[in-house]
Amino acid sequence: MGQKADYAAVIAGSFEPMEEAEDRCARRRQRRPEPHKDLKMEMDLTTETTRRDFIYIAAGGSAVLGLGYSTWPFIDSFNPASDTVAAGTTEVNVAELQPGTRLTVQWRGHPVFIERRTPETLALARADDDNPALIDPQLDADRVIDPELLVVVGVCTHLGCVPLGQSSGDNQGLYGGWYCPCHGSVYDVSGRVRRGPAPKNLEIPPYQFMSPSRIRIGD
Ligand code: FES
Numbered sequence: 001m002g003q004k005a006d007y008a009a010v011i012a013g014s015f016e017p018m019e020e021a022e023d024r025c026a027r028r029r030q031r032r033p034e035p036h037k038d039l040k041m042e043m044d045l046t047t048e049t050t051r052r053d054f055i056y057i058a059a060g061g062s063a064v065l066g067l068g069y070s071t072w073p074f075i076d077s078f079n080p081a082s083d084t085v086a087a088g089t090t091e092v093n094v095a096e097l098q099p100g101t102r103l104t105v106q107w108r109g110h111p112v113f114i115e116r117r118t119p120e121t122l123a124l125a126r127a128d129d130d131n132p133a134l135i136d137p138q139l140d141a142d143r144v145i146d147p148e149l150l151v152v153v154g155v156c157t158h159l160g161c162v163p164l165g166q167s168s169g170d171n172q173g174l175y176g177g178w179y180c181p182c183h184g185s186v187y188d189v190s191g192r193v194r195r196g197p198a199p200k201n202l203e204i205p206p207y208q209f210m211s212p213s214r215i216r217i218g219d
Pocket of ligand 1 (some may be wrong): 156157158159160161180181182183184185196197198
């Protein structure tokens, strides 16, 4: 009997009175640092970052698309009308091409660079005719029909990239011609390669003058 009374006292002592338990819980709740606050901030930031990134990406995409749309008519205006592209030939009116300016047309899926050279540029091209450093020696006169008009295929003879130099502000390389951004080949104002790794000069496409201001590229 005495032992049973001892057990009852122990069991009773192991339980906390209800009021004290509630107080303790309330104190704990007050002490607890709002458990979801940091997480919520993080989520807000993440959401904000994601939204901002999307805007940047969307804006960037629009800019690229916008650039494409805004520059294409300008570029396309140089290209011949579809009725002049036939049987692998491209006819180009060069009447409006001013000295010192370049245009790009498409011929059989390749860019063709046309430049109306100034007397100074022509003199520069001829001055290097005998340069022993030419990688693929060729006279400027052998690369043109009308010395004023240079017509070359705008494809690097290394691995086929399109060299820079057609747009104002482009890197034209050390010799004022074209610079290939892929591996650094440099072409002069005659389209001759001056720095490798390109092994050959820019190719001259077959072309002929249909009139003093109109050329047909292609056979
Ligand atoms: S493709 Fe032009 S340098 Fe390589």
